[in-house]
Amino acid sequence: xxxxxxxxxxxxxxxxxxxxxxxxxxxxxxxxxxxxxxxxxxxxxxxxxxxxxxxxxxxxxxxxxxxxxxxxxxxxxxxxxxxxxxxxxxxxxxxxxxxxxxxxxxxxxxxxxxxxxxxxxxxxxxxxxxxxxxxxxxxxxxxxxxxxxxxxxxxxxxxxxxxxxxxxxxxxxxxxxxxxxxxxxxxxxxxxxxxxxxxxxxxxxxxxxxxxxxxxxxxxxxxxxxxxxxxxxxxxxxxxxxxxxxxxxxxxxxxxxxxxxxxxxxxxxxxxxxxxxxxxxxxxxxxxxxxxxxxxxxxxxxxxxxxxxxxxxxxxxxxxxxxxxxxxxxxx
Amino acid sequence: xxxxxxxxxxxxxxxxxxxxxxxxxxxxxxxxxxxxxxxxxxxxxxxxxxxxxxxxxxxxxxxxxxxxxxxxxxxxxxxxxxxxxxxxxxxxxxxxxxxxxxxxxxxxxxxxxxxxxxxxxxxxxxxxxxxxxxxxxxxxxxxxxxxxxxxxxxxxxxxxxxxxxxxxxxxxxxxxxxxxxxxxxxxxxxxxxxxxxxxxxxxxxxxxxxxxxxxxxxxxxxxxxxxxxxxxxxxxxxxxxxxxxxxxxxxxxxxxxxxxxxxxxxxxxxxxxxxxxxxxxxxxxxxxxxxxxxxxxxxxxxxxxxxxxxxxxxxx
Numbered sequence: 001x002x003x004x005x006x007x008x009x010x011x012x013x014x015x016x017x018x019x020x021x022x023x024x025x026x027x028x029x030x031x032x033x034x035x036x037x038x039x040x041x042x043x044x045x046x047x048x049x050x051x052x053x054x055x056x057x058x059x060x061x062x063x064x065x066x067x068x069x070x071x072x073x074x075x076x077x078x079x080x081x082x083x084x085x086x087x088x089x090x091x092x093x094x095x096x097x098x099x100x101x102x103x104x105x106x107x108x109x110x111x112x113x114x115x116x117x118x119x120x121x122x123x124x125x126x127x128x129x130x131x132x133x134x135x136x137x138x139x140x141x142x143x144x145x146x147x148x149x150x151x152x153x154x155x156x157x158x159x160x161x162x163x164x165x166x167x168x169x170x171x172x173x174x175x176x177x178x179x180x181x182x183x184x185x186x187x188x189x190x191x192x193x194x195x196x197x198x199x200x201x202x203x204x205x206x207x208x209x210x211x212x213x214x215x216x217x218x219x220x221x222x223x224x225x226x227x228x229x230x231x232x233x234x235x236x237x238x239x240x241x242x243x244x245x246x247x248x249x250x251x252x253x254x255x256x257x258x259x260x261x262x263x264x265x266x267x268x269x270x271x272x273x274x275x276x277x278x279x280x281x282x283x284x285x286x287x288x289x290x291x292x293x294x295x296x297x298x299x300x301x302x303x304x305x306x307x308x309x310x311x312x313x314x315x316x317x318x319x320x321x322x323x324x325x326x327x328x329x330x331x332x
Numbered sequence: 333x334x335x336x337x338x339x340x341x342x343x344x345x346x347x348x349x350x351x352x353x354x355x356x357x358x359x360x361x362x363x364x365x366x367x368x369x370x371x372x373x374x375x376x377x378x379x380x381x382x383x384x385x386x387x388x389x390x391x392x393x394x395x396x397x398x399x400x401x402x403x404x405x406x407x408x409x410x411x412x413x414x415x416x417x418x419x420x421x422x423x424x425x426x427x428x429x430x431x432x433x434x435x436x437x438x439x440x441x442x443x444x445x446x447x448x449x450x451x452x453x454x455x456x457x458x459x460x461x462x463x464x465x466x467x468x469x470x471x472x473x474x475x476x477x478x479x480x481x482x483x484x485x486x487x488x489x490x491x492x493x494x495x496x497x498x499x500x501x502x503x504x505x506x507x508x509x510x511x512x513x514x515x516x517x518x519x520x521x522x523x524x525x526x527x528x529x530x531x532x533x534x535x536x537x538x539x540x541x542x543x544x545x546x547x548x549x550x551x552x553x554x555x556x557x558x559x560x561x562x563x564x565x566x567x568x569x570x571x572x573x574x575x576x577x578x579x580x581x582x583x584x585x586x587x588x589x590x591x592x593x594x595x596x597x598x599x600x601x602x603x604x605x606x607x608x609x610x611x612x613x614x615x616x617x618x619x620x621x622x623x624x625x626x627x628x629x630x631x632x633x634x635x636x637x638x639x640x641x642x643x644x645x646x647x648x
Binding site: 081209211212215216218219220222223225226227228229230268269271272273274275277 | 380381382401402403405406407409410411413415416417419420421422426427430431433434436438439440441466486
């Protein structure tokens with residue numbers, strides 16, 4: 001087994017990369033801080049670093065890892081290289097859930113809206129709904145690109161419903177929703193983190209516990225069944241995990257495009273394996289680094305102005321999709 | 333070993349085959365054959381537990397398959413299917429390692445025993461030199477052998493194969509069948525495979541399950557030939573099984589021309605085939621005689637050097 005040292009090296013490299021990007025993400029922001037600010041006890045520096053940049057960088061790590069693992073799970077479940085939470089409309093479904101919740105719930109007590117739980121639950125429900133619909137259709141439509149189109153259509157439908165809701169809602173909740181859709185890693189305060197972190201950790205642990213079955217699914221459902229895997233149970237667990245990971249992170253950061261689809265491909269290419277024992281942790285690290293990188297890029301304009309994260313992530317992820325389609329074409 | 337009792341197979345309410353009572357013994361190589369759409373795959377899928385029987389019961393080593401857990405089932409039989417495996421970045425070793433799935437812990441880590449079994453399985457299908465190759469780098473025949481190695485690594489007394497020779501060229505088809513023949517002798521396992529390869533099935537199988545519209549005929553290939561069951565099942569105007577060697581012969585369209593062929597084999601043999609293909613009948617009383625001698629054909633007192641030329645002369 002001469003592949004083991006190579007993988008260990010790659011993992012160490014990825015961990016160092018993630019750590020370096022994490023520190024950079026804290027050090028650089030829309031306000032330039034001197035390096036010694038990290039250690040000083042100036043209350044303004046302290047506020048910026050501990051209550052703003054630290055949760056934001058942590059959110060980037062958590063979100064990047066979560067949506068990428070969600071993408072990996074979906075690609076294995078659908079046996080489709082183009083699957084991912086954003087591409088197949090799970091993020092759009094979560095948006096719809098959030099829209100219904102924020103825009104249609106003027107009669108709910110304000111405390112419930114602000115607690116974070118309502119946001120999460122509606123996003124997860126919306127995500128699961130679309131995931132089940134797409135899963136149902138995937139049994140009829142096997143072709144990669146057709147399923148992609150179906151996912152995009154679901155995204156459009158969810159988008160239309162959101163627009164209709166927007167037209168008939170009050171300005172305050174409309175503003176709340178519009179801000180949410182821009183996608184932002186800085187929206188997660190320590191209070192929200194207390195909700196987001198446990199849910200995401202449960203999702204990631206769930207993914208890790210089913211990695212053996214995921215490897216079996218690589219051969220297709222019939223072979224997997226022949227290996228003694230319960231298809232129904234595994235499929236159910238995958239959907240729960242995807243909903244927890246993609247639903248929760250989307251609820252707090254808004255939809256983040258294409259990262260979830262692109263990262264698993266980067267990892268499989270990097271490690272030259274489809275073994276989930278490698279690709280799951282690899283995807284977590286790679287996803288975290290990539291989103292940290294995207295977050296650093298949003299701060300390029302500097303001085304009090306940042307770009308929306310969604311714009312950057314699409315800029316990174318979309319070319320990878322084009323590359324995969326072209327590669328598939330040349331293979332067949 | 334494997335036994336079915338009053339088994340009804342099919343989809344929904346429609347039974348494709350009813351009241352099947354089949355059995356397979358250890359070390360048997362059984363070929364399941366029949367025309368397209370006669371229910372070969374349905375029977376195999378039902379035996380494999382991929383679809384439920386409509387009625388009746390399947391037992392392996394006396395245990396009813398329907399009552400087994402997924403795990404128990406996966407230790408009793410392994411599958412080789414027609415489903416394509418197009419996963420990127422999967423090596424032969426990775427694929428065969430998945431065969432150890434029922435025996436590994438929750439993390440799927442491979443013990444020394446597992447690794448030894450994997451190496452042995454890969455060796456049994458002669459792929460040791462390709463162990464660390466990726467599946468998209470090897471040929472279709474090698475890929476099929478890798479899938480068979482996966483089934484061997486699963487270490488089950490029964491292996492079910494759905495059309496294992498489909499999409500392969502002739503040398504690979506023969507190779508796979510010989511491999512299965514050898515494995516059934518060496519490993520004590522029972523192999524049940526569905527196939528269209530009548531010629532190969534007749535020469536390799538211990539037993540044939542011949543599916544015809546009425547049910548399933550069971551027997552050794554020679555008995556089924558002798559009693560004309562094959563001709564019955566594949567009943568068709570366009571070919572028949574040769575009474576001399578059992579190979580399938582196509583019934584060609586025939587024309588009015590008759591020719592007598594005499595001389596040495598194999599020249600006469602190929603000439604006869606060419607004549608039949610062109611609708612020229614063979615008869616000893618024909619007025620035209622062609623003699624083959626020393627690689628030269630003699631027709632109308634002239635020497636002709638190729639069969640193509642003979643055909644040209646006769647057709648004019």
